[in-house]
Amino acid sequence: MKILNKLGLFKKTRDEAKLPVDDIPEAVRDEYEGAKQQPVQVQKKWQVWQLLMIGAIALIISIGLHLQFNQTPDNFFVKQMKQNIGTKVVEPSPTPIEIPISSPSPTPSIQQKENILGHLPYEEASWQELKPVFGNQNVRLRSSAAEKFNALADAAWSANIDLVPLSGFRTLADQEYLFFEVKAERGQVTSQRAEVSAPPGYSEHHTGYAIDIGDASSPGSYLKVSFENTRAFEWLQENAGNYGFELSFPRDNPQGISYEPWHWRFVGDSHSSETFEQARSLEE
Numbered sequence: 001m002k003i004l005n006k007l008g009l010f011k012k013t014r015d016e017a018k019l020p021v022d023d024i025p026e027a028v029r030d031e032y033e034g035a036k037q038q039p040v041q042v043q044k045k046w047q048v049w050q051l052l053m054i055g056a057i058a059l060i061i062s063i064g065l066h067l068q069f070n071q072t073p074d075n076f077f078v079k080q081m082k083q084n085i086g087t088k089v090v091e092p093s094p095t096p097i098e099i100p101i102s103s104p105s106p107t108p109s110i111q112q113k114e115n116i117l118g119h120l121p122y123e124e125a126s127w128q129e130l131k132p133v134f135g136n137q138n139v140r141l142r143s144s145a146a147e148k149f150n151a152l153a154d155a156a157w158s159a160n161i162d163l164v165p166l167s168g169f170r171t172l173a174d175q176e177y178l179f180f181e182v183k184a185e186r187g188q189v190t191s192q193r194a195e196v197s198a199p200p201g202y203s204e205h206h207t208g209y210a211i212d213i214g215d216a217s218s219p220g221s222y223l224k225v226s227f228e229n230t231r232a233f234e235w236l237q238e239n240a241g242n243y244g245f246e247l248s249f250p251r252d253n254p255q256g257i258s259y260e261p262w263h264w265r266f267v268g269d270s271h272s273s274e275t276f277e278q279a280r281s282l283e284e
Contacts (some may be wrong), residue, residue, distance in 0.1 A: 008142060013030070118256040119198040120278050125208035130169055133211075139168035142208035145244075145266035152243040161235050162216035166223065170205035204248055207275050209266040211245075228261040236264070244268020255280040 128272050130140040136152045141149060153163045172177075179197050197203075204210035214222040217236035240246065246267055249260040267273045267280070 015185055023264065046127055058183040119202035120255070121202055122204060122206045122275065124172060124206045125169060133165050133168065135163070136165045139165040139211065140208070141168045141266070142272075143209060144269050145209050145211075145272065148243045148245070148266060148268055152240065155239065155243075156232070158237055159231050159235060163232055163236075164216045164222075165211055166214050167205065167212040168209045168210070170203060172200045172206070175200040175203045175205065204263075204265055204276070204279075206271075207265075209275060210248065211266075211270045212262050213264055214262060223262055225259060225261060233261050240264060244272075248279070255279065 077257065125142060129142050131146040132138070132140050133146050134153055140146070149165070151279065153165075156163045175198065179199050198205075211222060213232065215230035218227070218230045218232075221227040221230055236245075237247075244266050245264045247261070248263045248265045249255070249257040251259045253259075259274045265272075265276060267276055273280075
């Protein structure tokens with residue numbers, strides 16, 4: 001039959017073609033099984049590579065997300081500042097740095113106080129607290145200061161000296177006119193005007209404790225340095241302290257304000273003394 005098969009004279013039927021594997025010769029069976037397993041192995045290798053590629057992509061994405069979420073807004077802002085202005089920006093260091101604390105100076109300087117061109121800030125007195133003084137009903141002071149000034153003027157009158165009250169309490173609007181309008185009229189710069197007049201909000205006249213005084217026998221010396229040559233000024237230097245008044249801006253005062261022999265302030269009670277505590281500490 002084998003000879004007939006070789007010659008092609010005898011063909012296997014359909015059922016005979018489905019022989020068990022054991023009936024196939026060993027060499028043919030090995031070749032048959034090898035050909036059958038090869039596509040399966042290739043497919044498995046391709047699946048492994050796919051898994052490796054997916055794992056690598058996932059790793060890259062996770063690293064990117066980690067870096068993004070761990071970049072704080074402060075660091076991002078610092079980097080943006082470096083890119084925008086091109087200057088060196090010092091990033092905050094987590095390590096604390098010891099900063100030496102200098103001991104305060106025993107004598108306060110005008111630079112350490114809140115001031116404008118040497119003038120200290122003062123609150124405006126209420127109208128109900130004010131009282132007119134003798135000699136000029138338009139000049140008002142706080143009640144305690146007005147009473148002491150009246151006593152001062154009476155004592156001066158007894159010594160043949162006629163004290164003239166020129167200016168007392170001023171509102172912010174009054175001071176604004178005196179500072180800005182007069183400055184413009186005289187063509188002064190701000191620093192020049194500040195030497196002889198305080199900006200609004202920084203005048204002792206706001207307190208109701210400050211008063212400008214003149215000598216009735218020398219009206220030409222009103223609000224001028226020449227007032228120091230009058231008998232009234234000489235008498236005030238000797239007696240004003242007995243009634244609680246002192247010169248606000250003597251020569252070479254630490255506030256840098258021009259010498260004003262006509263400008264006096266009341267410090268004869270606790271409230272007035274506290275009001276001018278800063279200015280008086282500079283003198284001391």
